[in-house]
Amino acid sequence: MKFEAVTIKDIARALGLSTSTVSRALRGSYEISADTKQLVLEYAEKMNYQPNPIAKSLKENRSWAIGVIVPEIANNFFSQTINGIDATAYKRGYHVVITQSHESVEREVANVHNLVARRVDGLLVSLSMQTSDIAHFKSLQERGLPIVFFDRISEDISTFKVKANNYKGAYLATRHLIETGCRRIAHLTTASCLSITRERLEGYKAALSDCHIDYHEDYVKYFNDQSDVEQVATDLISMPEKPDAIFSASDRLTTACIAAIQKAGLQVPDDIALVGFTNLHVAEFLNPALTAVTQPAYEMGQIATELLIKLIESKKPIDTFETRILDTTLVIRASSGKKSLPQLL
Amino acid sequence: MKFEAVTIKDIARALGLSTSTVSRALRGSYEISADTKQLVLEYAEKMNYQPNPIAKSLKENRSWAIGVIVPEIANNFFSQTINGIDATAYKRGYHVVITQSHESVEREVANVHNLVARRVDGLLVSLSMQTSDIAHFKSLQERGLPIVFFDRISEDISTFKVKANNYKGAYLATRHLIETGCRRIAHLTTASCLSITRERLEGYKAALSDCHIDYHEDYVKYFNDQSDVEQVATDLISMPEKPDAIFSASDRLTTACIAAIQKAGLQVPDDIALVGFTNLHVAEFLNPALTAVTQPAYEMGQIATELLIKLIESKKPIDTFETRILDTTLVIRASSGKKSLPQLL
DNA sequence: CTGAAAGCGCTAACAT
DNA sequence: ATGTTAGCGCTTTCAG
Numbered sequence: 001m002k003f004e005a006v007t008i009k010d011i012a013r014a015l016g017l018s019t020s021t022v023s024r025a026l027r028g029s030y031e032i033s034a035d036t037k038q039l040v041l042e043y044a045e046k047m048n049y050q051p052n053p054i055a056k057s058l059k060e061n062r063s064w065a066i067g068v069i070v071p072e073i074a075n076n077f078f079s080q081t082i083n084g085i086d087a088t089a090y091k092r093g094y095h096v097v098i099t100q101s102h103e104s105v106e107r108e109v110a111n112v113h114n115l116v117a118r119r120v121d122g123l124l125v126s127l128s129m130q131t132s133d134i135a136h137f138k139s140l141q142e143r144g145l146p147i148v149f150f151d152r153i154s155e156d157i158s159t160f161k162v163k164a165n166n167y168k169g170a171y172l173a174t175r176h177l178i179e180t181g182c183r184r185i186a187h188l189t190t191a192s193c194l195s196i197t198r199e200r201l202e203g204y205k206a207a208l209s210d211c212h213i214d215y216h217e218d219y220v221k222y223f224n225d226q227s228d229v230e231q232v233a234t235d236l237i238s239m240p241e242k243p244d245a246i247f248s249a250s251d252r253l254t255t256a257c258i259a260a261i262q263k264a265g266l267q268v269p270d271d272i273a274l275v276g277f278t279n280l281h282v283a284e285f286l287n288p289a290l291t292a293v294t295q296p297a298y299e300m301g302q303i304a305t306e307l308l309i310k311l312i313e314s315k316k317p318i319d320t321f322e323t324r325i326l327d328t329t330l331v332i333r334a335s336s337g338k339k340s341l342p343q344l345l
Numbered sequence: 346m347k348f349e350a351v352t353i354k355d356i357a358r359a360l361g362l363s364t365s366t367v368s369r370a371l372r373g374s375y376e377i378s379a380d381t382k383q384l385v386l387e388y389a390e391k392m393n394y395q396p397n398p399i400a401k402s403l404k405e406n407r408s409w410a411i412g413v414i415v416p417e418i419a420n421n422f423f424s425q426t427i428n429g430i431d432a433t434a435y436k437r438g439y440h441v442v443i444t445q446s447h448e449s450v451e452r453e454v455a456n457v458h459n460l461v462a463r464r465v466d467g468l469l470v471s472l473s474m475q476t477s478d479i480a481h482f483k484s485l486q487e488r489g490l491p492i493v494f495f496d497r498i499s500e501d502i503s504t505f506k507v508k509a510n511n512y513k514g515a516y517l518a519t520r521h522l523i524e525t526g527c528r529r530i531a532h533l534t535t536a537s538c539l540s541i542t543r544e545r546l547e548g549y550k551a552a553l554s555d556c557h558i559d560y561h562e563d564y565v566k567y568f569n570d571q572s573d574v575e576q577v578a579t580d581l582i583s584m585p586e587k588p589d590a591i592f593s594a595s596d597r598l599t600t601a602c603i604a605a606i607q608k609a610g611l612q613v614p615d616d617i618a619l620v621g622f623t624n625l626h627v628a629e630f631l632n633p634a635l636t637a638v639t640q641p642a643y644e645m646g647q648i649a650t651e652l653l654i655k656l657i658e659s660k661k662p663i664d665t666f667e668t669r670i671l672d673t674t675l676v677i678r679a680s681s682g683k684k685s686l687p688q689l690l
Numbered sequence: 691c692t693g694a695a696a697g698c699g700c701t702a703a704c705a706t
Numbered sequence: 707a708t709g710t711t712a713g714c715g716c717t718t719t720c721a722g
Contacts, residue, residue, distance in 0.1 A: 004488075005464075007715055018693045023717060033691060050462040054402045055715035058698050063399060073431065074643075079424040086418065086445065095442050095463060100431065117395040118440060119350075143349075251627070258630050280627065282596070285603050287632030298419075352699060363709045368701060378707060400699035403714050 006047045015043060026051070057119070066308060067115030068098045068124045069108060071152075076251065077279045077297050078126070081150065084301025085124060092309050094121070101128040103225040109136045122146035122308045127154060129191040129224050146311035150304040153195045153323075160307040161323040162300050166196050169293035169328030170203025173247050173275040176291070178211045180336055182245035182273050186219040186236055188229070188257065189249040197222065200249055200277070219243055229256035237264055237272060245273040245336070251280060254290065274335040289333035296326045351392045360388055371396070402464070411653060412460030413443045413469045414453060416497075421596065422624045422642050423471070426495065429646025430469060437654050439466070446473040448570040454481045467491035467653045472499060474536040474569050491656035495649040498540045498668075505652040506668040507645050511541050514638035514673030515548025518592050518620040521636070523556045525681055527590035527618050531564040531581055533574070533602065534594040542567065545594055545622070564588055574601035582609055582617060590618040590681070596625060599635065619680040634678035641671045 008026070012019045017036070025032045025040035026049075032040075043049075057063045066089050070078045082098060089096045097120060101108035108128045115123060125137065125147060134154045141147050141159060150162040177185050187204050190197045201220065208215050218239070221232050233256050236243060248254040254276035258268075266272050268288040275291045276283075283290040303324055311318060353371070357364045362381070370377045370385035371394075377385075388394075402408045411434050415423045427443060434441045442465060446453035453473045460468060470482065470492060479499045486492050486504060495507040522530050532549050535542045546565065553560050563584070566577050578601050581588060593599040599621035603613075611617050613633040620636045621628075628635040648669055656663060 008717095009715075019716080020694080020718075021692055023715095024692085027717090031691060036691080052403075052715050053463055054399055054408060055698090056717085057399045058397075058403050058700095058714090059716055059718090061698065072428075074421075074424040074428045076419075076421075079419040082443075083417075083419045083445070086443065090444075090459075097440050098427075098431065098443060099435075100428070114435075118398055255627055255630055282600055282625065282627060282631060285600055285631050286627060287630055287634070289632070353701095354699075364699085365701075365710080366708055368699095369708090372701090376707060381707080397699050400714090401701085403698090403716095404700055404702095406714070 006049045011043055062121050063119045064094050065120045066094050066096050066122055067120035068096055069101055069111050070126050071101050071103050071128055073100055080279055080297030081301035084298040085305045088302045088305035103129040105130040112136050122312045124304050124308055125149050127152040132193045146308055148304050148308040150300055158321055160321050162304045163325055164295035165325050165328045166199035167203040170200035171207045172330040173293050174204045174207035177245040177273055184243045185245040185247055186243035187247045188221050188253045191224045192222045229253055230260050233257045233260035248276040251278050268335050269337045288335040291333045291336035292331045294329050300326055351394045356388055407466050408464045409439050410465045411439050411441050411467055412465035413441055414446055414456050415471050416446050416448050416473055418445055425624055425642035426646035429643040430650045433647045433650035448474040450475040457481050467657045469649050469653055470494050472497040477538045491653055493649050493653040495645055503666055505666050507649045508670055509640035510670050510673045511544035512548040515545035516552045517675040518638050519549045519552035522590040522618055529588045530590040530592055531588035532592045533566050533598040536569045537567045574598055575605050578602045578605035593621040596623050613680050614682045633680040636678045636681035637676045639674050645671055
């Protein structure tokens with residue numbers, strides 16, 4: 001079960017040269033004669049020589065690997081970002097080692113250690129729902145490990161960050177619901193410590209405020225990984241002053257809402273309208289066709305990777321960091337169609 | 346921007362020992378005194394020593410990496426298999442390098458070369474739609490590289506394979522459609538050279554045959570990556586003897602069908618029933634709620650990885666290979682509800 | 691223009 | 707029980 005590969009030594013021996021000459025010839029060094037170069041290159045080609053990246057890594061003390069930590073691979077949004085990460089990394093000669101936190105801090109910390117032990121050249125991170133303290137990233141960053149955060153970022157650390165315009169997405173969604181006549185808009189959202197949660201909540205509040213609608217805490221529900229979303233959604237739509245719209249922050253929340261609404265026998269959008277953050281291709285074919293806030297997931301992966309590689313390859317320490325904010329889009333579909341209510345705006 | 350790690354040499358110097366003693370102490374060799382062991386272990390712990398896996402790989406001439414080639418990461422089924430691959434590989438001390446063929450043979454071949462150049466210890470492969478010739482895998486296998494195929498496998502090579510019971514899934518789906526009264530069942534499916542395409546077609550044919558329904562070529566449509574699915578679906582449901590059911594082999598095909606059906610103003614399942622292979626969590630919330638053939642994607646990834654590691658770690662060459670067939674399940678929903686037609690069965 | 695030798699971090703055969 | 711040494715594949719001084 002051995003897979004024998006041609007080495008520089010093999011070439012040197014076969015051609016009666018030294019390994020250093022072969023090495024130099026292969027990388028086109030100016031100090032090697034044209035004849036020797038050609039000889040080496042042709043032989044290497046013929047023997048299908050492939051430099052051993054492991055030896056190269058050991059020598060250079062870097063792995064040409066990028067470590068990625070995401071909450072979940074089997075999630076539409078993250079698999080799309082990974083797609084972008086992958087494409088960009090390969091183009092630049094890096095490979096990608098993907099790990100999942102499964103929304104647990106412990107696993108996030110374990111992954112960080114594992115990736116560092118594997119000597120990744122840098123880290124691309126989207127935080128878990130449980131992560132409030134990011135000491136495990138800070139200490140590494142201080143020791144010089146390049147880290148870029150994307151999507152679920154932290155304010156507590158200064159580095160490159162890439163995120164979607166969650167504020168705008170939430171604002172557009174909420175404003176749109178208001179404009180179609182909704183007044184009691186509930187917001188089901190992710191764990192309260194996440195950046196995306198805060199940003200979306202602010203967009204939601206701003207839209208309400210701009211339209212002179214009071215903000216009600218009772219209409220905002222936070223969910224962690226364990227929550228029984230459908231139960232909460234059911235309770236919500238059974239309230240005396242039940243909401244006439246739900247703005248939901250993830251696919252898991254949205255589907256639970258749909259289930260609860262269906263079971264309650266309510267009509268969308270007439271009894272209750274629905275808008276969700278989603279990157280699902282099938283949003284259009286859901287029942288009801290889902291009005292969606294979409295994020296440029298692929299691009300986010302691309303940009304985060306480019307920034308990380310910039311950090312990794314920079315000669316001098318970088319100390320001015322930007323946070324890139326990518327545009328979000330509202331796609332209006334049947335789940336939030338016009339109502340026959342008087343318009344305020 | 347350097348990330349300095351503690352090495353065995355550092356420990357040896359600090360403790361006034363030789364590197365080999367430290368190395369042996371760290372791996373608990375019996376020839377080291379308890380005192381020395383403890384000394385080394387404690388100091389290593391204190392300094393947070395992490396063995397350099399790159400050096401280990403160079404020494405052992407193996408990377409502890411598993412290469413994965415899938416058509417597409419941002420695809421429900423494959424991201425679920427990757428999840429399973431990942432979990433199993435990490436548990437066994439391997440990391441995973443994922444690449445995508447994007448349904449192109451050229452990219453598949455390029456990925457293989459890339460992964461081999463990176464010295465992966467083995468390969469986990471699901472073939473691209475364009476791949477009919479698998480010479481690029483055979484030659485590597487002959488040179489001793491462990492390869493396991495999953496989902497989209499090939500008959501032309503002898504090794505471990507893991508697949509879903511596509512025959513059964515297709516049989517159940519077709520039979521179910523027949524039992525609810527459908528007689529003209531179309532089958533939209535993937536590229537004709539894929540194993541999954543053949544197996545599903547056979548299951549489909551067998552169900553028709555068992556129920557004494559003639560097989561019509563016109564009702565079977567194959568699609569590659571480029572095809573205009575919606576156009577073909579539209580043509581299909583405009584046929585004079587238009588189908589009264591569609592059995593579709595992928596999400597992309599299913600959504601195109603739904604779109605075509607919606608545009609034509611047909612009712613599901615009364616005018617036309619629909620069953621699709623899908624691993625989408627939201628299948629239940631599609632319009633119509635989609636009757637689905639589901640595959641155990643996570644498990645498939647797990648099992649394929651276990652088999653690959655078995656191959657990699659086997660002392661003696663393995664020459665008897667099994668093909669693991671995982672069960673598929675039919676989940677009946679509204680898209681294939683009972684019709685008011687006379688029952689044949 | 692080319693070769694010899696050292697070293698990246700680790701392990702193991704070979705001393706002692 | 708511990709140290710010395712060589713070597714995995716490659717790059718890179720340093721010497722010719």
